[in-house]
Every structure is written in C-alpha cells, then in structure tokens.
Amino acid sequence: MIINLPNFHKTQDLGILLGQFLPAGTTILLQGEIGAGKTTLIQGIGKGLKIETSIVSPTFTLVNEYHEGRLPLYHLDLYRLQPTEVAAIYPETYWEGIEVPLGITAIEWAQHLPYQPASYLEINLSYTANQTRQAEIFARGEVQLALNFLEQLQTEA
Ligand SMILES: Nc1ncnc2c1ncn2[C@@H]1O[C@H](COP(=O)(O)OP(=O)(O)OP(=O)(O)O)[C@@H](O)[C@H]1O
Numbered sequence: 001m002i003i004n005l006p007n008f009h010k011t012q013d014l015g016i017l018l019g020q021f022l023p024a025g026t027t028i029l030l031q032g033e034i035g036a037g038k039t040t041l042i043q044g045i046g047k048g049l050k051i052e053t054s055i056v057s058p059t060f061t062l063v064n065e066y067h068e069g070r071l072p073l074y075h076l077d078l079y080r081l082q083p084t085e086v087a088a089i090y091p092e093t094y095w096e097g098i099e100v101p102l103g104i105t106a107i108e109w110a111q112h113l114p115y116q117p118a119s120y121l122e123i124n125l126s127y128t129a130n131q132t133r134q135a136e137i138f139a140r141g142e143v144q145l146a147l148n149f150l151e152q153l154q155t156e157a
C-alpha cells in the first residue's frame with residue numbers, strides 16, 4: 001500500500017499508529033534515502049508505544065533499546081555498516097527475542113542486512129514533489145493481517 005506523507009506530522013502519525021497496534025515480535029525494515037523520514041517514523045512508533053524517552057538514532061551503540069513502553073522497542077541504524085559487520089551484531093537477537101523480551105524491532109538502512117527475518121513489514125520512504133514524502137508498505141510473510149488492519153484504518157481516516 002502507498003501512503004502520502006505531506007509533512008513531518010503525517011510521518012510521525014503513521015509511526016504512532018503502528019506503535020499502538022503492532023504485536024510483539026513485529027520487525028519493520030525501513031529503507032529510503034538520507035532524510036526520507038526513517039527516524040521520524042520510528043520516533044512516532046515510540047510515541048505510539050508510550051515511550052517517554054526521546055528517540056535518537058543509535059550511532060556508536062548500533063542498537064538503542066527502550067523498555068518503558070507497551071512493548072520493548074529495538075532501534076537499529078545500519079547506515080555505516082557492511083552486511084558482514086551487521087551479521088556480527090546478531091540482529092536476530094532482537095527480532096527473535098533471544099535473551100531479550102520480544103518487542104518491536106525497527107531497522108533503518110535495512111538493505112544492509114545480510115539476512116532478513118521470516119516475516120516483516122517493509123517500509124520504503126521516498127521523496128515526492130515539494131519536499132513531501134511517500135511510504136510504500138509491503139507485508140512479507142505472516143504480517144499481512146497488520147497490513148490489512150492499517151489499510152482499513154487509512155480508508156476510515
Ligand atoms: N513527510 C515529511 N515531509 C517533510 N519533511 C519530513 C517528513 N518526514 C520527515 N521529515 C523531515 O525530514 C528530515 C529528516 O528526517 P529523518 O531524520 O527522519 O530522516 P532519515 O530517513 O532518518 O534520515 P537518515 O538517512 O539521515 O537517517 C527531518 O527534518 C524531518 O522533520
């Protein structure tokens with residue numbers, strides 16, 4: 001599905017919606033050019049999960065964990081990493097909930113992943129005319145229900 005995001009608030013609102021209804025164990029793989037709105041969307045997810053701490057992209061830490069909301073949020077930003085380096089941080093730890101509680105895993109620059117989870121929401125953000133943005137969302141594997149629900153919410157809005 002395609003959602004137009006005419007301003008910053010629309011990007012954040014989409015994230016809020018996702019943070020409010022997505023179940024534990026959902027992985028969101030975000031792609032899109034520099035400044036396309038990946039972090040903005042994840043900040044919205046944080047709000048939707050009722051995380052009060054302000055969300056900034058992980059740089060040196062590679063993964064930021066937030067445990068104060070409805071579900072844990074694991075935020076990865078793979079911008080500076082090669083796929084082999086990503087493999088070394090075992091991203092599946094987060095999306096499979098290995099030794100961490102299962103939550104929402106949101107990954108910027110997901111095209112740098114050496115492998116993907118079995119099911120995930122793929123969100124591709126792109127620039128459109130006049131500095132606005134567009135989100136293209138695909139369900140891969142067993143997250144089709146989430147996408148159907150999102151579609152329903154969008155038509156009602
Ligand atoms: N739909 C939108 N319309 C216009 N501006 C937006 C929109 N969404 C986000 N922005 C703005 O774009 C800028 C970059 O957003 P953001 O940091 O979320 O991008 P990013 O994809 O995470 O970038 P990076 O690749 O550097 O991590 C911010 O100033 C943000 O407010």
Ligand SMILES: [Mg+2]
Pocket residue numbers: 038039040057108
């Ligand atoms: Mg970012």
